Amino acid sequence: MLVDATGALPTLPAAVDDDRALAEVLSSVGADIPVAPTARLADGRLVHVVGMRGIGAPGRFVAPGSLPDPELARVVERAIAELGPAGMPERRPDWFQPGWFDLVEAWIDVVLAPTGRRRTGPVEPFKLWSLAAVVRVPADGGVLWCEAACEHFRTEPRIYAEVARLLPALVPQVVAIEATEGWVLMEPMTGVEATEQAPGTALELARRWAAAQLACVARVPELLAAGLERRGVDETIDAFRRLLDESPELALLSAEELDAARAAADRAVLLTRECWKAGIPETLAHGDLHLGNVAWDGETLRIFDWTDGCVSHPFLDAVHLARSADPKAAAAAIAAYADVWRSALPHVDVDRVLALAPLADLVFQTVTFERIAAATEPQSAWELGGVVARNLRLLPGAVAAVDTSAV
Incomplete structure (x- = not known):
């Protein structure tokens, strides 16, 4: 060494x-x-x-x-x-295997050839961890970026392709995808590397994303046919019930914490069902919409990192976004997002749905991280470990917050 x-x-x-x-x-x-x-x-x-x-x-x-x-x-x-196929641990991502960078470069060269562009040097690792790999691709005509998804998120290229087809102005410009391997080659995004985001990012994102989700309600069959997962209320609650019995992270809770989470679970399930049944239709959902997954330069807005893309309740994205913004920006974003849906669905009690959505998103995200933990090799468990336990600690308070808001 x-x-x-x-x-x-x-x-x-x-x-x-x-x-x-x-x-x-x-x-x-x-x-x-x-x-x-x-x-x-x-x-x-x-x-x-x-x-x-x-x-x-x-x-x-x-x-x-x-x-x-x-x-x-x-x-x-x-x-x-562990280097080499014989010693490679189960669930280790491909990008830690010898020869992976050579394979990615060969694919990039093939897909660039018809465009008249070419790679001008070795790809450069930018971020590699248990869930994804992002590499910089020097090329004539400007740098490109290539993202690879782990086995658990292998459908991400198909999600990118479908969302780019339906909403080309809101996702990175895709150059090529390799669906089997989980690779996406894309153009750079202006604003993503800025030290500070342009003012009004949360507000602009909320407005545009609400309109896009509303437009995609009618496209749900196409989204599902393209391979996006339906993460509806039944799927979410069934998985949540299972993790309350089986999650390895239950061991991270004290007996009192576990009792409190399980005592709050039935009420959480009822309120989550109410959120889903309130009249807002399922549509395209990003699944992890926060300010770190958006590039905005004051004009062009691109939403990236579609590993959690699915068909689900749209308001979960809105409240997830709000948590990543400062209180003033979050309030403005939620108001703008709600206005789009109020105009489209005047018969729905949007304020009640907004009150329920943070709890529903907590349940949804707990399921997300339980699935991620199950797909992560033990050596990398520290990267996102403890999130399920943390969310279960928050559950009683989240239930109480909804019940208090209704008084």
């Missing part, structure tokens, strides 16, 4: 949720790619195990066993042993 001149590993104080952390790690040691998922040690330190597609990185190499930290040495030795 690679160490500096003193025999120490390079260190980089990068935040776990910093999308630029991987690029900084790779450049700091002259490496090209990660070869294993980021591991977290018992003391909270993160270990990035990286490699080179070529040769010539600075520093010198030593055996992992010579490291003074036994836990760190075990992580590195395990990563080396």
Whole structure:
């Protein structure tokens, strides 16, 4: 393994949720790619195990066993042993397998050829984790981006293609998809790399997305035929009931917390059903609509990261978005979103649906994260671990908030 001149590993104080952390790690040691998922040690330190597609990185190499930290040495030795098909752990994403970058580059070259463009250098890892990989693609005519989804989200390219067909102005410009592998090649999005979002992002998103969802109500059969999952009230509640009995994260709750969550569950289910049955039709839902999944430069708005795209209750997206904005922006966004639906469905008690939707979204998101946890390999469980338990802790309060609002 690679160490500096003193025999120490390079260190980089990068935040776990910093999308630029991987690029900084790779450049700091002259490496090209990660070869294993980021591991977290018992003391909270993160270990990035990286490699080179070529040769010539600075520093010198030593055996992992010579490291003074036994836990760190075990992580590195395990990563080396797992390279290759024979040692690859179950549920490990493809992008940690040798040769994956070569396959992606070959596909990009093929799909670019008819367009008259060409790749001008190796693809550059930007973010690779348990759920997805995003790589930068240098090309003549401008940089492109390629996203790959893990097995659990392998339908994302088909979702992108269908949403782009129905709502081309609201999603990234797709260059090509590889549905079997779960790859999407797309044009860059203006505004996504800005240090600060343009003013009024939440409000503009709420207006446009409400209108788009309303337009897609009539297209639900097409969405389902294209492969989007229906996550309706029955599917959501059935999965929620199961996780209350079976989720591994129940072990993270105290006996009192678990009793409180289960005691609130029946009421939560009744209120979630009421939300669905109030007269708002199911339609296209993003499933994880927050300000981190939108690019807005003051003119063009693009919604990305469609791993959770489905057919579901539209208001879950609205309240999910509101939670990611500051209170003033959230209130304006919700008001604008509600106005679209009030105009279209004047007979529906939109205010009541808005009161119910945060609880329904909590139930929905708890199911989402339970499914993600089941699809994630154990070494990467720390990335999103604990979300199901956290949501169950919030459940009694969310139920009480709805009941209080009705008084």
